[in-house]
Structure formats: C-alpha cells, structure tokens
Amino acid sequence: MPLGTLGGLPAGYSELPLIDGGQIMLEYLNDDKKTADSLVILDGRRWYKTGNKGHLDNDGFLTVVNRYTRLAKTGDKMINLMAIEPAMRGLAEQDDVDWLL
Numbered sequence: 270m271p272l273g274t275l276g277g278l279p280a281g282y283s284e285l286p287l288i289d290g291g292q293i294m295l296e297y298l299n300d301d302k303k304t305a306d307s308l309v310i311l312d313g314r315r316w317y318k319t320g321n322k323g324h325l326d327n328d329g330f331l332t333v334v335n336r337y338t339r340l341a342k343t344g345d346k347m348i349n350l351m352a353i354e355p356a357m358r359g360l361a362e363q364d365d366v367d368w369l370l
Contacts (some may be wrong), residue, residue, distance in 0.1 A: 283324040283334055287316040 278284055293315050310346040323333040328347050341348045 278324070280325055280327045283322050285322050285337065286321055286331060287311075289314050289316045293317045322324060323367075333365050 287309070293308075294317075295315075297307065306359050307318055309318065320336055320338045321333045322335040322337055325331055336350060339350050341350055
C-alpha cells in the first residue's frame with residue numbers, strides 16, 4: 270500500500286510509521302500548516318507522522334530503517350543527521366563504548 274493511503278501494511282513493507290496515544294500533541298502553536306503536515310485524524314484518533322521510514326516484522330516489532338527528513342530538532346537547534354552519522358558510525362564500531370538500550 271503506498272504512502273498516502275494511511276492504511277495497514279504487510280509485515281516487512283517499509284513506509285512512514287504513524288503513532289498515536291495520549292502523548293501526541295494537539296497542534297503546533299500558531300502554525301496550522303505544520304500541524305496539518307504532521308498530524309492526521311483517522312477514525313477519530315489523532316496520529317503523528319514520525320518522519321521515519323520503518324516496518325513491522327512478523328512479531329509486531331518496529332524497525333526504523335531511515336528518515337524521510339534528514340534534520341532533527343533538539344531544543345532550538347536543527348541538526349543535520351548526515352553530518353553526525355559518520356561520527357556515530359565510528360562510535361558504534363568501538364568495542365569500549367557502553368550502549369544504553
């Protein structure tokens with residue numbers, strides 16, 4: 270099912286995950302366009318478009334494989350993920366790095 274149908278997908282098919290729940294914001298303050306671009310209402314539930322690309326496996330676990338946007342906002346700063354990816358790869362290859370999972 271292509272992006273834009275906002276329907277269920279078979280296991281292993283990578284697309285834009287949507288999340289819902291009480292933690293989802295109501296709107297972007299004073300920014301109707303960004304709200305419309307980021308949220309969708311389906312069957313009376315508000316869903317957030319994550320900006321990621323991922324898929325569910327046969328056990329229902331989500332694997333994120335990429336991002337549709339290459340920028341992430343932290344606080345008031347925009348981070349280009351392409352700029353930090355080489356450094357993160359280098360860290361991941363080190364044996365002495367402790368990962369919190």
